[in-house]
Amino acid sequence: MSRRWQAALLLAALVGTYQVAARASSSSMPASAGPAARTLTPEERAVESYNSGIAHRDKGLKSEQKAAAAPEADRAKEQKKALDEYQKALKDFTRASELNPQLFQAYNGMGFAYRKAGDFAQALEMYDKALQMAPGFPDAIEYRAEAFLALNRMEDAKQAYLALFASDRQQADILLAAMTEWTARRRADAAGVDPAALAAFEAWVRERGALANDTAQMAISQHRSTWQ
Numbered sequence: 143m144s145r146r147w148q149a150a151l152l153l154a155a156l157v158g159t160y161q162v163a164a165r166a167s168s169s170s171m172p173a174s175a176g177p178a179a180r181t182l183t184p185e186e187r188a189v190e191s192y193n194s195g196i197a198h199r200d201k202g203l204k205s206e207q208k209a210a211a212a213p214e215a216d217r218a219k220e221q222k223k224a225l226d227e228y229q230k231a232l233k234d235f236t237r238a239s240e241l242n243p244q245l246f247q248a249y250n251g252m253g254f255a256y257r258k259a260g261d262f263a264q265a266l267e268m269y270d271k272a273l274q275m276a277p278g279f280p281d282a283i284e285y286r287a288e289a290f291l292a293l294n295r296m297e298d299a300k301q302a303y304l305a306l307f308a309s310d311r312q313q314a315d316i317l318l319a320a321m322t323e324w325t326a327r328r329r330a331d332a333a334g335v336d337p338a339a340l341a342a343f344e345a346w347v348r349e350r351g352a353l354a355n356d357t358a359q360m361a362i363s364q365h366r367s368t369w370q
Contacts, residue, residue: 188242195234195251202227202258228258246275250282257289265289280310284317291324294335296343303350311354318354321347 182190202224209220232255238248253268269286272279287302299321306314325344328335 184241185245188238188245188248191234191238191241192245192248192251195231195238195248195255198227198231198234199251199254202231206258225259228255231255232259244275246272246279246282249275250279250285253282253289254285257285257292262289262293278305278309280306280313284313284320287317288320291320294328294333296335296339300343300346307350307354311358315354318347318351322351 205220205224205227209217209224212220232252235248235251235255238245239252242248249268249272253265253272256262256268257265266286266289269282269289272282273286276282283302283306287299287306290296290298290302299317303314303317303321306317321343325340325347328340329344332340
């Protein structure tokens with residue numbers, strides 16, 4: 143299940159039978175719904191703002207992927223589209239947090255948008271807020287670790303990976319891929335990272351990747367033997 147639908151399902155649970163996907167972005171139910179139309183609660187409006195932010199986030203990611211694959215002449219255009227979508231996402235996530243200050247997913251979304259804009263200090267602050275409200279929230283741990291990488295904080299990223307490896311293997315795999323990409327970028331441009339420290343980190347990432355693969359294969363084998 144994608145992060146978007148995991149979040150949507152969780153948020154839907156927060157408001158009982160309120161169906162997030164079935165609602166328009168207006169503040170009240172459509173007139174066609176009948177005389178029982180009502181004003182949305184702040185929590186319900188927060189859900190709508192949050193899901194709008196998720197939609198903009200996903201559009202930004204798509205534009206970012208297009209930029210990576212585009213000819214150099216078109217790359218800047220797609221990168222600008224991505225940044226515009228992330229700024230829209232930030233606005234929606236911020237609004238969601240204002241409507242429902244307990245919506246920890248909104249702070250996580252704000253952290254994501256700030257990180258994509260290159261404001262890592264603000265991103266870390268938002269991730270920390272999300273984790274204060276929901277300790278162990280795997281999405282925030284993974285996103286925060288990517289911010290650590292951007293700041294060359296390798297040890298913090300390693301600790302985040304170990305936490306995810308023990309609690310959420312899917313997010314751990316995402317972070318491992320991000321670590322691998324980061325080491326490749328730093329080999330091309332060290333950006334202040336000590337070569338010896340980078341080599342040690344790269345070796346650690348390879349070791350963790352091999353361990354992750356071995357344990358995944360072991361789990362598959364155990365599952366198969368159970369059903370034989």
